[in-house]
Amino acid sequence: MRTQLRSIWAAVALGVPALGGCDKLDVTDLNNPGLDQLEQNPTPSAVNTAASGLLIGLRNGVSAENGWVTIVGAMGREGYNLNTVSDPRYISEVVVGPLSPGSPAFGANFWPQRYANIRNATVLLNAVDNVVGLSDAEKEGIRGFTKTIQALEFLSVIVSRDENGAVIDVNRPPTGEPGPIAPPEEVYAKIVELLEEGRTHLQAAGGAFSFRLSTGFGSFDTPLQFLKVNRAIRARVAVYLDDWNTALDALLQSFLDTNAPLSTGVYHVFGTGSGDLTNLIIQSHPFIRAEPSLLTSAQLQPNNQPDLRATTKIATGDPATGGTTPITVTSDKIFTLYPDPTSPVAIIRNEELILLRAEANVGLGTGASIAAALDDINLIRTNAGGLAPYSGAQTAAAVLDELLYNKRYSLLWEGGHSWIDFRHYNKLTALPRQAGENGKFFTKMPFPNNECLARTDAASLPGCSPVVGQ
Numbered sequence: 001m002r003t004q005l006r007s008i009w010a011a012v013a014l015g016v017p018a019l020g021g022c023d024k025l026d027v028t029d030l031n032n033p034g035l036d037q038l039e040q041n042p043t044p045s046a047v048n049t050a051a052s053g054l055l056i057g058l059r060n061g062v063s064a065e066n067g068w069v070t071i072v073g074a075m076g077r078e079g080y081n082l083n084t085v086s087d088p089r090y091i092s093e094v095v096v097g098p099l100s101p102g103s104p105a106f107g108a109n110f111w112p113q114r115y116a117n118i119r120n121a122t123v124l125l126n127a128v129d130n131v132v133g134l135s136d137a138e139k140e141g142i143r144g145f146t147k148t149i150q151a152l153e154f155l156s157v158i159v160s161r162d163e164n165g166a167v168i169d170v171n172r173p174p175t176g177e178p179g180p181i182a183p184p185e186e187v188y189a190k191i192v193e194l195l196e197e198g199r200t201h202l203q204a205a206g207g208a209f210s211f212r213l214s215t216g217f218g219s220f221d222t223p224l225q226f227l228k229v230n231r232a233i234r235a236r237v238a239v240y241l242d243d244w245n246t247a248l249d250a251l252l253q254s255f256l257d258t259n260a261p262l263s264t265g266v267y268h269v270f271g272t273g274s275g276d277l278t279n280l281i282i283q284s285h286p287f288i289r290a291e292p293s294l295l296t297s298a299q300l301q302p303n304n305q306p307d308l309r310a311t312t313k314i315a316t317g318d319p320a321t322g323g324t325t326p327i328t329v330t331s332d333k334i335f336t337l338y339p340d341p342t343s344p345v346a347i348i349r350n351e352e353l354i355l356l357r358a359e360a361n362v363g364l365g366t367g368a369s370i371a372a373a374l375d376d377i378n379l380i381r382t383n384a385g386g387l388a389p390y391s392g393a394q395t396a397a398a399v400l401d402e403l404l405y406n407k408r409y410s411l412l413w414e415g416g417h418s419w420i421d422f423r424h425y426n427k428l429t430a431l432p433r434q435a436g437e438n439g440k441f442f443t444k445m446p447f448p449n450n451e452c453l454a455r456t457d458a459a460s461l462p463g464c465s466p467v468v469g470q
Contacts, residue, residue, distance in 0.1 A: 042127035044134050048211035050124045051142050054149045055214050056277075057117030059268035063279040063338070063345050066090070066105045070281055070288065072160065072416025075442055077431040078294075079413055080329050082322030083287035091323035097440045098466040104448035107467065110160050111448050114153045115170065121150040122171050137206035141223045144201030145209065148230045151194040152347070155237065158187040159420050162444035164463035178454050181461055188241055195234045202227040216267035216344055220255070228255040229266055232348050239356050239363075240424065247360040256353035258376075262384055262410075265349025270342050278341035281413075287322070289331035290314045290413070293432050298409065301386045308386040309409040313337050327435045335413050346414045354380060355407050362403055365396045373399055380406050400425065429470065440469025 037046055061067045065081055074080045074094045081090045089106040093099060099107030128134075128142050157166045161184075168190040169179030182190075205223035213221040220229050232254040238247035255264065270279040281288055294314055298307035305311065319332035337343070346352075354376050361373035374390055377399070381387040385406070392398050404421055411417040422428045423443055433439035444467055452464035 038123055038127045042131040044131060044210070047124065047127050047131050047134065047142060050120065050127070051145060051209075051211040052213070054117060054121060054124070054146060055216075055268075057113075057120055058149055058152065058347075059270070059277065059345075060117070061110065061113040062268050063270065063281050065280050065285075065288075066109065067281070068110060068156070068416060069345065069413060071106065071109055072419050073413055076416055076419030076422060077291050077434060077439075078408075078416075078418050079288060079290045079335060080322060080331065080434075081288050082320040082329060082331070084322040084324070088322075088324060091329055091435060092327070095323075095329060095435050095439050096327055097442060097469040099442055099445055099469075100466050101446040101449045101452055101464055104450070108446050108448040110156060110445070111451060114157050115167070118150055118153045118157075118170050119174065121146045121153070126171075134210060135206075137204065138210040140201045141205035141209045142211065144198045144203075144205055144223060144230070145211075145226060147194040147198035147201065148226070148233065151191045151198065151237075152233060154187060154191045154194070155233070158184055158191070159240070159416075160445045161447070161463060162423070164444050164446065164461075178451070181463065188237065191237055192234075195230055195237065198230050199227060199234075202230060214269050216269035216347075218264075218266070220266055225255075228253065229348070232256070232265075232353055235353065235356050235360075236348065239359050240420075242363060244360040244363040247356060251353060251357050251360070254353055255350065256357065257350060258354060258379060260350055262351035262354075262380075263349055265352075266347045267344035267349075268347060269344050272341055279338050279343050279345065280341070281335070282338045282341055282343065283334060283336050286318075287320050288335065289317075289320050290333035290335050291432060291434070292331045292333050294409075294412070295333065299385070299387055299405070302388055305386075307409055309384055309412065313412055323435060327438050329434050337413055346411075351380065351384060351410050352407075352417075355403065355410060358403055359407075362396055362400050370394055370396060370399055373403065377402060377406055380410055384410055442467050442469045 038050060063069060070081045071094055080095070084091050089103055093103060093106045101108045104111065124146050125143060128139050154166070154168070163184055165181045165183045166187045167179040168182045168187055172179060202223045208222055220226050231250045235247045235250035235254055238250055257264065270277055272278055295306055295310050298310035300306060301308065313336055314333050315336050316332055317334035319330060321328050321330040323329055358373040358376035361369040374394065378389040381390060390402055392402065404425065404427065407421050408418050418431065422431060428441040431441070446465065446467050447461070447463040452458040452461070455461065458464045
């Protein structure tokens with residue numbers, strides 16, 4: 001975690017343009033502030049710019065060709081980047097393995113980018129304590145927003161590393177000794193702490209933020225509305241921890257609404273302006289393909305057509321093959337979710353919240369809670385999938401399988417949800433193996449080599465060893 005932080009902060013705070021096009025993140029001069037100014041002499045303008053800049057850091061690496069959606073999506077058998085002429089590791093490592101600490105853009109991905117933004121958030125929080133010229137409410141708004149974003153970044157780190165753990169002691173000099181690797185339970189406790197503190201700050205933040213959010217946040221751009229986003233993320237975390245009652249309580253305070261569009265939520269936005277970041281996993285990409293079994297495995301509507309979520313998100317196109325014979329993956333199924341380079345990618349939205357409520361009720365396992373879960377599952381089945389209401393067994397095990405099916409198709413190619421969800425319930429091997437049945441399933445990713453090289457205890461850390469699949 002020690003390496004690259006100062007330079008990556010500079011990329012975010014000293015020269016990354018605003019999100020372009022119609023989804024512009026309209027902030028003040030991003031040539032200011034510098035890291036030294038924020039640490040030593042913060043101004044309101046510098047602090048507000050840095051707060052908006054956290055959204056630039058948050059979207060970094062999400063929609064890249066080797067980004068979160070593609071790499072974690074491949075591990076959950078949602079889709080693949082089959083451009084193995086460019087780099088065979090898209091299949092040889094991500095699908096077959098082992099995952100190597102020596103390939104930080106593949107098997108050891110999603111570490112420096114996430115910690116860079118965590119560090120940015122830490123610097124910003126320190127600066128807010130010292131800035132003059134912002135009201136107490138404005139400061140509380142920045143703190144609540146920043147801690148929520150920081151929690152999201154920590155969540156990305158730990159869901160990718162799982163039992164290998166992660167660093168949570170980040171308030172250290174960038175060139176000093178790295179913080180210790182904390183076990184997963186401590187990382188999740190830190191995430192919960194940040195979200196709960198964020199809620200308290202947001203409740204005291206008044207009617208408006210002092211900084212601008214991107215258009216991907218829509219109407220959730222005031223402290224009280226953003227508080228609903230904070231609670232939505234808190235619910236996701238609680239479900240990951242099997243903390244069902246907390247999840248249900250957080251969902252009551254979130255933006256879950258069965259009468260609202262399922263697409264309601266918050267999004268990463270992209271632009272094509274000079275220096276802006278574009279969505280690279282677009283429909284016309286010559287090598288990105290969907291898992292071919294998604295269409296054949298989809299449940300059927302009453303008219304015998306596949307689940308609408310499959311047919312509206314996947315189409316048939318030119319075939320592509322990746323890998324090295326005989327370990328290859330072939331698919332002619334293309335994703336249609338992202339038609340152009342400005343297409344947004346969901347962070348969290350209403351459809352997921354409804355399914356999280358169903359998941360929490362399945363977890364409680366009572367007759368009444370299973371019935372409540374089926375109400376939510378059927379809402380998604382009929383409205384998003386065009387399916388008839390569920391008619392199978394109403395045991396907790398059967399309804400869980402139905403829930404996982406719906407989460408897979410509802411959240412397809414948005415954020416690696418299949419890998420996270422099927423791993424959660426020890427059901428990864430129920431997914432297609434691929435690569436001529438040589439495919440492997442991984443429960444965690446290793447740390448990148450640079451992290452291990454910075455540590456005197458690297459030899460004793462499981463995260464510094466390759467991860468072999470099952």
